[in-house]
Amino acid sequence: MSFLELRDITKRYGTLNAVSDVTLSVEKGEFVSLLGPSGCGKTTTLQMIAGFVEATSGSIRLDGRDITHAKANSRGLGIVFQSYALFPHMTVFDNVSFGLEMQRVPKAERKDRVDEALGLVHLSPYAGRYPRELSGGQRQRVALARAIVIRPPVLLLDEPLSNLDAKLREAMQFELRDIQRKVGTTTVMVTHDQAEAFSISDRVVVMEAGRITQIDQPYRIYEHPETEFISRFVGKTNLLPGTVQAINGLAASVSLAGIPVEIDAGGLVSGETVTLCVRPEKLRLIAAGQGRLPGRVAERYFLGSQWLYHIDGPLGTLMAVTPNDGSAPLETGVPVGVDWNPSVVRVHRGRLAEAPDPTLEAQ
């Protein structure tokens, strides 16, 4: 049996199913992220684990104990809130020591453990300060120290980094993971930032409209999205509509606007409409006249470590990303050939409408 188990958890608000039939097992010491667009029920799920929202149905077990209806203050979980929720009228030390006080830890031990926790988050010199005298990143770390000092069985983080600027956020991601490794606490984190989820989680849980759509390791979610929604929500994708022309044993020939392309047959039938999904960084831009598709550079964007090109061609506009290796980028207007490795193509059966980029909606 897993350490933390949610079984068929549902939360209804009136007629709205904020969370539907969520089943999730988290192993001891694991770092799991809940990832999904705004309003998909991530916070609600976390709050049910924390005990601030009561599940309409389903059960939650922690280390074999049923905590579905336990009060929040008896669960002993460590929680880091998006707003940090520091006690504004207490010093950093008192903030961190509050939970130990509630557990009636003797004073001397309390001090040692607070010092240790503050050391872990590199805040030892700030113990006497009030929250308003700290920077955003420092507050965030106080909130973390306050949660881990009680040695909770599970650490719950609700968008812990979303109030930080980009640079600090990246630094904190690694620090967070580092601290979690050191203390070994089972962690569930909510985020709508996929880079954050991918870089620090053991497993990522993708949610959509109150349901879990995929649970997997980060790279598998990226490379093998199980639904069209995930392939669009996670990262950027080129969607190429086509029709299966012929099946030749293990290979299928697909016509993309009249241009034949070979893919793995995998259960397709002749005449079927399909959509090929290819990630921009998997496209190679080569000399004009070569490769699978012809194209022309329409726009180019400098992203620092990469170049993003928009390539006009017979299938409309494709996105392609190439690493910035220091050589001169392609000029706009230049004709190019577009190529890819057959193994990087993901096939969806049926036609996918060109919906607006869901990653934008999620912001």
Added chain:
Amino acid sequence: MSAAAPRFPTPLILSAPAALLFAALILTPLVLTALLSFNEFEHATGRTHGFTLDHYLAVLTDSYYLEIFLRTFRVAALATAICVVIGVPEAYILSRMGNPWRSVFLLVVLAPLLVSVVVRAFGWSMLLGPEGPINAALMALGFGRMRLLYSEGTVIVALVHVMLPFMVIPVWTSLQKLDPAVEQAALSFGASRGTAILRVVAPQILPGILSGSLIVFGLSASAFAIPGLLGGRRLKMVATIVYDQYLSDLNWPMGAAVAVLLLAANLIVMLTYHRVVEGHYRRRLG
């Protein structure tokens, strides 16, 4: 709050002490007073009993009462108008000041609100009294001594002094919500300063002016200390006749009838305002 949904009505338990006190000391006395206003009054014995509409009829037909109601209405309306004329520009001027002057003068204009109205009425009676500085100045200018006290004018001046903060506060509040860039935008389109104020600023602070006027009018119409101390014995207003009926004539039912009418007029004005004006502006100004 916590996972367990609040058991029996926690909020009712929490608000029960205050609710009981308010029921006992607001609702009950108001109902009792409304009932009292329909009692007959025996002048000889001072007993109250039975049912009659006489007090209301008297108030609504007797020229003595009508004159007092009319005077109260006139004084309150004039005080309100003057408060608008002084308070609105003053709030605008305050909002355009830089700190620290802005805070200092806001304090100067608003803090008298917290000084007992008796003290302020007394201050005005000294300023306007026969030996006061205003008369001294008039004498020095060769106008001769004037009888300023115990006139409607004095009551109005003192009421304006008492009520001005109630006008400045809501106007100031709506000015705070106003985006200064909007006025600048109007100016940048070539509007003159006057046009900008009239066409852009005024419509947005109109709800503030209206709500201020309402408070000022309501408080002025029921003001007691100012007419009592500065109106003298002959310049009666609604509040002072209620006082007389209760504490001099001991005709409580009559006093109760006047009080009920005063309350009714107040509530009607307030509720109408809420229904009509606020709804309208909420929609337009969000």
Added chain:
Amino acid sequence: MTRNGPLALIFHTLVVLFMLAPLVIVCLVAFTPENTLSLPTRGFSLRWFQAVFHHPDFVQSFWNSLWLALLSATLAVALAVPAALAITRWEFRGRGFLNTLFLSPLIIPHLVLGVAMLRLFALVGATGSFGWLVAAHIVIVTPYVMRLLIAAITGFDRSVEQAAYSLGASEATVFRRITLPMILPGVTGGWLIAFINSFDELTMSIFITSPSTVTLPVRMYMYATESIDPMMAAVSAIIVGITAVAVLLLDRVYGLDRILVGQH
């Protein structure tokens, strides 16, 4: 910040003079050595202040008012804190009604409240009782406390309380250690504004005080309608002084503009 033109500044100066004149003259006349209400042109004297302290009625009324204001402000806060929590934190039937009821003394003229309570007190035989006077004052100052508290509680990040729960605190502990300290500025500001309003109240009190419970404003009103001498000015100056201290305190703990302007 755009500057005001000269006309605007002249207007502003006149308004400020108008607002301050009656208070300034009261304070000046209080120091007159004369027997009549006149400006102290021949030096300052404290004789009228001494007269106040030797006038037993005024001294007694002062203590009445002080006790009344202390008690009613404190009790109003004690009643308003739970009520404000209930109104802001829960959805329940009757919530809108309670909210209106608690704020109603702001729109019911004090005169009407005075005669209404006089009737009630006469019926229950409580005329002139200090306890009932306190209760009446609690009712009229509670709305001021409620407004500040509702603003304080509404602008409060609930997740701070949730954080305390998650750390194992009981509901009582959360209230004592987290909620109360965080709304403390609202509580203190509410207490002070309640104190000032109770201390100043005239119109309602005049109906429900008896000779032994007469408050300072009522005493002054009755004194001023009969005789006028500089002692009134001295009492007024004392009141202006007390109010000034309270206003400065209020400004310190809560910000006066926030109280007067903030939630209107």
